[in-house]
Structures are given as C-alpha cells and as structure tokens.
Amino acid sequence: MDLSTLRKALEGERYVFDDNLLTTLYIAIKLGKPLLIEGAAGVGKTEVAKVLAAAYGVELTRLQCYGGLDEAKALYEWNYQKQLLSIQLNLKQSSGKTGGAETDGKTSQGNAADQAVVSGDANGREAECGDKRLEGLFSRDFLLERPLLKAISSDREEVLLIDEIDKADEEFEAFLLELLSDFQVSIPELGTVKAKMRPVIVLTSNNTRQLSDALRRRCAYLFIEYPTIEKEYAIINAKIPGVPAKLAADVAAAAAYLRNNEKIFKKPSIAETLDWASALMALDQKRLDEESAAKTVGFMLKNQEDILEFSEDGGFGRFIAEQLT
Amino acid sequence: MDDLLLNNLLRFFEVLRTAGVRVSLSEAIDAIEALVFVGVLDRTTVKAALAACVAKSENERKIFSECFERFFINPLEKNNYITHKTQAREQRKLEIIERASELQYQGQELDLSNELKEVYSEITVSERQSILDFLERSSTGKNMKSHFKPITENVVKGKLNNLKNKYRKPCDHHQCSIFYSPVSEAGIIAEDAEEAIREENSLIYKNLSTIEDKDMPAVIQLIRAMAERLRKSTRSRLRTSGRAGLDFKRTISSSIASGGTLFRLKYKRKHGPKQRILTLCDVSASMYRFSGFVLKFISCLHAEVSSADNYVFSTGIEKLNIRSFTTSTDIEQEITKSKVWKKGTDIGQAIHHILTDRFAIVNSSTIVIIVSDAKTLNVSKASEGLKQLSAKVKQIYWLNPIHESDWSEIAGLDGFKQHCIMLDCSNLDKLSRACERF
CATH class of the missing domain: 3.40.50.300 (P-loop containing nucleotide triphosphate hydrolases)
Incomplete structure (x- = not known):
C-alpha cells in the first residue's frame, strides 16, 4: 500500500x-x-x-x-477438556483392543511360544502408540488460540x-x-x-x-493530541450527519474551552464531544446557548468536582459571552 | 542515499542524543530507511517520518521538534547561528567575570566560584547594592584586618547561595552554568532547544518555593494526577499475577458432575494484602516557603486516595483526621492552626511516634510518602528511625522540594537515601517525573 x-x-x-x-x-x-x-x-x-x-x-x-x-x-491455552476427552476415548479404544487380544490368547493356548512373541510385539506397539498419542495431545488440534x-x-x-x-x-x-x-x-x-x-x-x-x-x-x-477546533469541527461533521454547521462549530469551540481550563481534571474526549453534539441535536438546538449547555453539561464533564469548578469559573455563560458573541 | 545526507542525519542524531533523546542504532537505521520510503523533498513528511522512528515519548517529541527546526536550516544560516551563539556566550562570560570583580575586600578580589559569580551577575540592583554596602562596611570598619577576608568572603558566599535558588535556571544537568556550556554544534543546538522548551513551559520549571496563587491550578492538577497514579498502581499491584495454585477442594467437588474426571480445574485466587498509604508532611519553618505545595499535596492526595493516613510534623507530630473536613480549604486551615506549624524539624521524633503509635498501620503493605526538605535536628536518630521504618513497610518515597544538586549540603541526607527512594520535586517538571516512579 x-x-x-x-x-x-x-x-x-x-x-x-x-x-x-x-x-x-x-x-x-x-x-x-x-x-x-x-x-x-x-x-x-x-x-x-x-x-x-x-x-x-x-x-x-x-x-x-x-x-x-x-x-x-x-x-494460547491448552484445551484441557478436549485433551481429557481424547485420553478417555483412547483408553476405551486400547482397552477394547487389549480385550480382543486376551480372547485370541485363550483360543490359541496350545502355542505358548507364539503367544509370547505376539504379546511382546503388542506391548512394543502400544508403548509406541502411547508416545504418539501423548505427542498428539500437545499438537495444534488441542491449542486454544x-x-x-x-x-x-x-x-x-x-x-x-x-x-x-x-x-x-x-x-x-x-x-x-x-x-x-x-x-x-x-x-x-x-x-x-x-x-x-x-x-x-x-x-x-x-x-x-x-x-x-x-x-x-x-x-x-x-x-x-487533543484536536484543534477546526479538526474537531471536521470530526463532528464527519461522524454526525445532518448536524447544523453553527452548532458543530460552537460545540468544537466549547470542547476546546473546557480542555484549556486548568481547573478541570478530566478533560472531555472526542467521543464525549460527539455525544454532546448529538444530545444538543436531540434538543433541537441550532446553536449552543447557556441553558441547553448547562442542561447537558454531564455529557462533557463526568465528575461533580469538575462541574462545580467550571460553574465557579463562570460556566458556559462566560464561554458564550467571551467567544460566541 | 548520498553521503552528505547520511552524514547530516548522523549529526542530527548526535544533536538529539545530546539533548537527551536516546536514539539507538536500530532506531537510527529505521529512520534512514524511512526516508528511503517517503523521500526528502517534503520537510513536513521528513520530520514526521524521522519523529516516528526516533522520538518515542511526548517529551522526546518536543525536544525532537525543537532540534529539527534548528538543525535542518540553510547551512550558511546555521553557521552564522552557531558563531553568534558562541560569541554571545564568550561575551556573557566576560561580563560575569567583570561584574564579579567589583566584589572586593580591602582592595582584594573575593575568591568566588564561577557559579556564584554568575548568581551575582543575575541578582537585582538592590540585592547587589546590599552586598556591596556590606563589603564597604567590612573593608573600612574599625579594626578590620586583611586576614578577616575569608570570614567576609564566607558571608558573601552565604548570601549568594541563598539567592541561588531564586535565580537558578531549571536545568537537568548538575552544572547548568554558562561556564560549563557546550561548544560543539550538537551541544549548542541541544542546549538552545532545551532553553526553548523551558521558556514555553515556564510554569512547570518554576521552583516550588516561587509558585504563586495563580499557578496553583496547575500544581493541583499535577498532584491529583500523581495521586491517581498512586491509587491505580496500588490497585493494579493487587490484581497482578492472576491465579495461584490448584484449588484441590473445589476441583474435586466440581469433578463429581463429570463422574470424577477432573474436567474443569479450579485455581486459587491470589489476594494481595490491602495496601495502605501513609503520608508524613513536614510543616516546619524551613518548609514554610513550600507550604503552598505541601498543603495542596495533602488535600489533593486525600481527594484521590481517601484511605491514606496523613500526618503533619515538625518537632512534634499530629494526625490529620481529614475525613471530618469537607473542603480542601478546611484541611489547609486545620494544618495552619496546628501546634506543629512552622516549628523546628525532628524527623526522628516523628518516625519514632509512627513506629510506636498503635493506631498507625505500619506493615509490609504500607507505602510511606515523606514530604520534607530533610533538614532536621538529631540526624542520627532520624536515620536510625528511617532504617527501622523501611524494614517494616513496603516502600518509602521521599519527595524533597530542594534541588538535587543542593542535597550534598544537607547533613545526613546521604544516610536517609539508603533507606528510601528520595525524589527531587523542586519544580513541577521534577514532580511530574517523580510521579512516574510510583
């Protein structure tokens, strides 16, 4: 690319x-x-x-x-349950085979030497099989990615x-x-x-x-960094279709104003700005005014201490008087 | 890539390293490779590409930006800039030496260090006149002999040392005097970049003793951030390490459902002990100039870490029952009204009280934060107390508002450092860096 x-x-x-x-x-x-x-x-x-x-x-x-x-x-994690099930299944299969060998043994009691050879081979094969099964238990099939x-x-x-x-x-x-x-x-x-x-x-x-x-x-x-007013205005327009242009500009300016206030500890994020703009749209606001801003301040400031500090500092009334008029 | 460009880039990395950005060899190779991808025609793109590879924190970004703007300029312009800087420094050195030559006792020049000569050249006219008047009185006074010179000299040195903090340049280096200024291109650009950053963020490099009321919101923000970090770190330490050993009892009981097959393993959960914070704030007379910071430190820490035990001490010690106060102003008023406010300092006595007070929770899960300048009576008792306290608690952090380069002048401080982590918080920048240690 x-x-x-x-x-x-x-x-x-x-x-x-x-x-x-x-x-x-x-x-x-x-x-x-x-x-x-x-x-x-x-x-x-x-x-x-x-x-x-x-x-x-x-x-x-x-x-x-x-x-x-x-x-x-x-x-990753080993699929312990699957490994257990596999062991159980293998045990049943091998016990079935062993049972079969015993029955065969009973029918051919006459040839003890042959039986010893067969039994020795079977033990060797079983040990080999066991190793392979053990290896199989730690293969990709039993791995939880x-x-x-x-x-x-x-x-x-x-x-x-x-x-x-x-x-x-x-x-x-x-x-x-x-x-x-x-x-x-x-x-x-x-x-x-x-x-x-x-x-x-x-x-x-x-x-x-x-x-x-x-x-x-x-x-x-x-x-x-936090976006500039222009960038945040562009973000609001891109993410909230149909937002009134003046409202988007006011909200972007207000967000920057809040972030520049040193007394506010938790600075509002872009997501919060977007939520706030949506809330103001839901209230049919075409521009930001003191009343609607005060009602929806909870979208931007998420703790009581910051809300108090901000209101003591003049709140949105001061912002509107200083920057929007 | 041609040799000239490569050479320029290597010199630029040298500038960055001098300014404090740790550029490793692999990062340098990445940066050069990045330029192959984006080309060198657009300055903004080059800057962004180099920054992505070599500047790996917010602070390094700022240094990088300042160095880049100074380094990548027209060669002629850069030569003039370096020459001008070098000449200006030499000129300044001469001025300082000349100014200091007026400090004489009976016609003999005082033997002062270059650092004190620099302080003398920076103080106000009235402060300078006061020293000159003193020397005049001493030189011409009755029965003043020439061998009294060292005594007079020491008095002047004392005065200048006191003024040093006021005029100290916020500098990371041990020596930030003009007499130790670098002469290489890398050194000059790096120092200039550092100076520019300091000017831009003048507040955070301001000495804590000179912070005014208008600066307090920024101080509060920093202390709150530090307290929040402390709260988070103690909480995350509790959760660290996930699960412990196998819980046989629960595993067996849950295996009944699967016919005794140990189908679902149950592990024990690790529960660390609940960590507590104990603060010991020095409110003695020597700390009075930092009182604004100390008061805010206590009230902000309480706002973020409500479970902390807070003590203020000087010659005695008092526990603050902060929970009974609603606002930070109430807390601050209570401290200023306390019996220990603006008295002498006895750290040993305060620690002894903590160790013997049955209400003080001092165990392996306690983190102790001491805020003090470490100027105390009975140094050996304080050192012994600190040793005992460090053996009992998880960690002791000591926030010292005195600049680190002056610690050598404080009696017993080296001994204290053996039993705690002592952090320089002489300005907001240092305080912010100290926060990162928690």
Whole structure:
C-alpha cells in the first residue's frame, strides 16, 4: 500500500487525520514495525486500528489489556477438556483392543511360544502408540488460540490491536517483546511459531504508567493530541450527519474551552464531544446557548468536582459571552 | 542515499542524543530507511517520518521538534547561528567575570566560584547594592584586618547561595552554568532547544518555593494526577499475577458432575494484602516557603486516595483526621492552626511516634510518602528511625522540594537515601517525573 492509497483508504472510512498521522502510519507499515500510539483518553487512538482494519478489509483482532492479563488469555491455552476427552476415548479404544487380544490368547493356548512373541510385539506397539498419542495431545488440534496467536497464525495480513497496554502488568509487557520484534512466539510444547504474514500491530497507551524503553524501541511512535477546533469541527461533521454547521462549530469551540481550563481534571474526549453534539441535536438546538449547555453539561464533564469548578469559573455563560458573541 | 545526507542525519542524531533523546542504532537505521520510503523533498513528511522512528515519548517529541527546526536550516544560516551563539556566550562570560570583580575586600578580589559569580551577575540592583554596602562596611570598619577576608568572603558566599535558588535556571544537568556550556554544534543546538522548551513551559520549571496563587491550578492538577497514579498502581499491584495454585477442594467437588474426571480445574485466587498509604508532611519553618505545595499535596492526595493516613510534623507530630473536613480549604486551615506549624524539624521524633503509635498501620503493605526538605535536628536518630521504618513497610518515597544538586549540603541526607527512594520535586517538571516512579 503506497502513501496515496493509504490516504484514500483512510478518507474512505471518514476518518479525519493530519499528515503527521498518515506519514507515521505509512512508515510503520512499510518498516513492518508495530505502531505505539499514546495520548490522552478519548483522542481516537483505538480508532486508528479500527480504520486501518477496515482499510485492509480484514476483521480487527483486538486484545484488551488489564492488570493480571497473562499469556493464557493473550496467546494460547491448552484445551484441557478436549485433551481429557481424547485420553478417555483412547483408553476405551486400547482397552477394547487389549480385550480382543486376551480372547485370541485363550483360543490359541496350545502355542505358548507364539503367544509370547505376539504379546511382546503388542506391548512394543502400544508403548509406541502411547508416545504418539501423548505427542498428539500437545499438537495444534488441542491449542486454544487467543488473539496474539490468532493474529500471527493467519494466512493473510491481519490488523492486531493491543489496547491500553499501560494497564497490563510489566511482566506481560516483557512477554510481548518477542512478538513485537521477531513476530514470533515460543510455545514450550510446540516450539517457535513464526508469523506466516506479518500482522499490522497497533498498541495504544493512555500513559497511566511509563512503558519500558525496550517496548518503545521496537515500535514506531505516534502521539495524538487533543484536536484543534477546526479538526474537531471536521470530526463532528464527519461522524454526525445532518448536524447544523453553527452548532458543530460552537460545540468544537466549547470542547476546546473546557480542555484549556486548568481547573478541570478530566478533560472531555472526542467521543464525549460527539455525544454532546448529538444530545444538543436531540434538543433541537441550532446553536449552543447557556441553558441547553448547562442542561447537558454531564455529557462533557463526568465528575461533580469538575462541574462545580467550571460553574465557579463562570460556566458556559462566560464561554458564550467571551467567544460566541 | 548520498553521503552528505547520511552524514547530516548522523549529526542530527548526535544533536538529539545530546539533548537527551536516546536514539539507538536500530532506531537510527529505521529512520534512514524511512526516508528511503517517503523521500526528502517534503520537510513536513521528513520530520514526521524521522519523529516516528526516533522520538518515542511526548517529551522526546518536543525536544525532537525543537532540534529539527534548528538543525535542518540553510547551512550558511546555521553557521552564522552557531558563531553568534558562541560569541554571545564568550561575551556573557566576560561580563560575569567583570561584574564579579567589583566584589572586593580591602582592595582584594573575593575568591568566588564561577557559579556564584554568575548568581551575582543575575541578582537585582538592590540585592547587589546590599552586598556591596556590606563589603564597604567590612573593608573600612574599625579594626578590620586583611586576614578577616575569608570570614567576609564566607558571608558573601552565604548570601549568594541563598539567592541561588531564586535565580537558578531549571536545568537537568548538575552544572547548568554558562561556564560549563557546550561548544560543539550538537551541544549548542541541544542546549538552545532545551532553553526553548523551558521558556514555553515556564510554569512547570518554576521552583516550588516561587509558585504563586495563580499557578496553583496547575500544581493541583499535577498532584491529583500523581495521586491517581498512586491509587491505580496500588490497585493494579493487587490484581497482578492472576491465579495461584490448584484449588484441590473445589476441583474435586466440581469433578463429581463429570463422574470424577477432573474436567474443569479450579485455581486459587491470589489476594494481595490491602495496601495502605501513609503520608508524613513536614510543616516546619524551613518548609514554610513550600507550604503552598505541601498543603495542596495533602488535600489533593486525600481527594484521590481517601484511605491514606496523613500526618503533619515538625518537632512534634499530629494526625490529620481529614475525613471530618469537607473542603480542601478546611484541611489547609486545620494544618495552619496546628501546634506543629512552622516549628523546628525532628524527623526522628516523628518516625519514632509512627513506629510506636498503635493506631498507625505500619506493615509490609504500607507505602510511606515523606514530604520534607530533610533538614532536621538529631540526624542520627532520624536515620536510625528511617532504617527501622523501611524494614517494616513496603516502600518509602521521599519527595524533597530542594534541588538535587543542593542535597550534598544537607547533613545526613546521604544516610536517609539508603533507606528510601528520595525524589527531587523542586519544580513541577521534577514532580511530574517523580510521579512516574510510583
């Protein structure tokens, strides 16, 4: 995929982006490097992977990280139940065969020497069979593929999203290093599984903890900031069809105003701006006014302390007086 | 790629490394390869491609951007810029030396370090005049002998050392004096980029003692972010490691349904002990200049981590029953009214109280946060107390509002550092970096 095709693909998904994002994404794909995206919550980090998957025409393979996530949930797990069933079935089959051999033995009691030879051969064959069955228990048939293994085992180019990597434990982050650098994973019973087709890997982080330098070194890096008023206006227009132009502009300006207010701790995200614009549309607003903004402030500010701080600071009345009149 | 371009890129990586961006060899190779894909005709694309490969954090992005804009300019313009910078520095050095030469005792120039000479050149006219007046009085006073020079010199050094914090440049390096300024192209560009970032974010590089009321919202945001990080990290530590060993009892009882076959294995869940945070905030007279920060620290920490035990101390110690207060102003008023407000400091006594108080929860799941400048009476008692406390608790973090380069001047501080993680939080930038350690 060249730069212009990628641009068209992203535009086709109605994704609003800048040249910096496009170039970084293109470089990551071309160099075959995972892309680490950082930024505040709700700036559209996850959306990059979704749009990329849509552009590639593949389903997004997603691994949501959380504290305590381990390789059993991320990479693979042996299907214990299936293994047990297989053992039970094999036991029944082999006991059936052994029973048959005993009956044959009774009918040919006259030839003890022959029986000893047959019995010795049968034991040898059974031991060999047992080893093969044991090996079979740890084959791909009994492997439950989790997102990471699924992504690298695929025959076509997949898009793998490892979302909110900062929420996973440091041990898991270290475990990911092999996958991110060599696109392979080691399964003790099976050996090393190499990617047939290198997946496009996107990692996102809200920066709640510092990621290791080792992980950063293996990735191309993109930092997404809160959008400018113009960009957010474009996003509102792209995502909410039929939104009145003035309302979209007011909402974008109000969102920027809220984010620039140092007293507000939880800054509103783009998704919240979109929800707010939809709520205002539902109230038949053509422009933002103080009353409707105050009624719907809960879409933008999600804790009481921030709402109080904002109202003490003049609230939407001050914003409208300063910027919309 | 031609040699000139390659050479330019390698020099640029050198600039980045000097400015603090760790560019590894593999990252450098990636960056060069990236340019092969995007070409070098469009400046914005080149910048984005290089940044994607070598600048791997928000902070590194800022440094990268400043360095890029200074490095990739017309060669003639760059030569002029480097020459101008070098000349300006030499000129400034001469000015500092000349200015310091007026500091004399009975006609003899005082023996001051370059750093103090620089401080002298930066202080206000009235502050300078005050020192000159003192020297004049000392030189011409009755019975003032020439061998009194070292005494006079020490007084001047003391005055300048006190003023140093006020005029200190927020610098990461141990020595940020102009006398240690780099002379190479990489050094000059890197230092200039660092300076530009500092100017842009002047607030976060401001010394905590000089923070004004108008800056408080930013301070509050940082402390809240730190507290939130602390709360999250203690919570995630609880969940870490998923499951423990096999739970035989539950496995066997659930296997009854499948005729005794151990069809579904049940594991024990790991439960870490509930972690507690204990804060010890120094509100003595020496910490008074940081009081704005300390008060906000306590009230914000309480807002985010409500289960924390908070103590304020100076020569004595008091537990704050924060739950009985509704607003941060109430908490701050309570602290300023307390008996320990603006007294001397006895860290050893405070720790002894914590260790012997039966209501203080001090065990292997306690994280202790001390906010203090470490200037204390009875250093050996404090060090011994800290040693005992560190043996009992999970970790001790010590937030010190004094600049790290001045720690060597604080008695006993090296001993304290052996028993805790001491973090420099002399400005908001340092505080923010300290937060990342939690």
